[in-house]
Amino acid sequence: xxxxxxxxxxxxxxxxxxxxxxxxxxxxxxxxxxxxxxxxxxxxxxxxxxxxxxxxxxxxxxxxxxxxxxxxxxxxxxxxxxxxxxxxxxxxxxxxxxxxxxxxxxxxxxxxxxxxxxxxxx
Amino acid sequence: xxxxxxxxxxxxxxxxxxxxxxxxxxxxxxxxxxxxxxxxxxxxxxxxxxxxxxxxxxxxxxxxxxxxxxxxxxxxxxxxxxxxxxxxxxxxxxxxxxxxxxxxxxx
Numbered sequence: 751x752x753x754x755x756x757x758x759x760x761x762x763x764x765x766x767x768x769x770x771x772x773x774x775x776x777x778x779x780x781x782x783x784x785x786x787x788x789x790x791x792x793x794x795x796x797x798x799x800x801x802x803x804x805x806x807x808x809x810x811x812x813x814x815x816x817x818x819x820x821x822x823x824x825x826x827x828x829x830x831x832x833x834x835x836x837x838x839x840x841x842x843x844x845x846x847x848x849x850x851x852x853x854x855x856x857x858x859x860x861x862x863x864x865x866x867x868x869x870x871x872x
Numbered sequence: 873x874x875x876x877x878x879x880x881x882x883x884x885x886x887x888x889x890x891x892x893x894x895x896x897x898x899x900x901x902x903x904x905x906x907x908x909x910x911x912x913x914x915x916x917x918x919x920x921x922x923x924x925x926x927x928x929x930x931x932x933x934x935x936x937x938x939x940x941x942x943x944x945x946x947x948x949x950x951x952x953x954x955x956x957x958x959x960x961x962x963x964x965x966x967x968x969x970x971x972x973x974x975x976x977x978x979x
Contacts, residue, residue, distance in 0.1 A: 795959055795970040811967035857921035858906040858963045865915055
């Protein structure tokens with residue numbers, strides 16, 4: 751069974767750093783893109799960025815570029831999303847999701863993690 | 873970036889009815905369009921990819937259509953479990969972008 755399991759809820763103060771994780775299992779981790787999506791409470795989905803673990807090719811939305819870093823460790827079959835200086839406006843649920851392939855076509859996000867709640871407050 | 877605009881914002885529908893949700897892209901995304909359903913407290917679930925292909929396990933009452941800039945998600949014979957917020961997402965252009973969502977409520 752394909753699964754993405756995310757790390758638990760985190761609470762930080764503004765200006766602090768944070769790294770959350772997303773562990774993939776049940777498939778060839780290196781061969782599928784993994785993306786990150788933000789959801790502020792009561793709001794819609796925002797596409798943050800995506801990484802291909804096999805060669806670390808990474809793309810970001812301009813809205814998030816420079817503020818977050820996406821990485822992946824093939825040996826751990828885990829993708830990461832990190833901040834060096836959090837803001838209160840980063841408070842949200844963060845989902846990781848796998849970009850799937852079916853019948854020769856990308857499906858985009860066919861498998862999602864359970865979400866990680868990040869709270870940034872002084 | 874490619875702006876995705878969904879309409880309507882909210883739908884209130886009786887079980888058994890047919891529902892059609894719309895999604896418009898600010899520039900062509902070919903058929904690289906996905907639809908997701910999200911229920912309260914849950915992660916989104918992929919319903920449709922490549923504009924019209926149902927994801928594994930998705931009931932046949934869900935169907936997608938369109939290409940270029942205009943897309944539709946239809947639910948025929950709405951069931952009580954089909955409530956939630958439905959999002960479209962394009963994956964043809966960087967950065968990928970989501971629509972703002974359509975909330976479907978069951979009467």
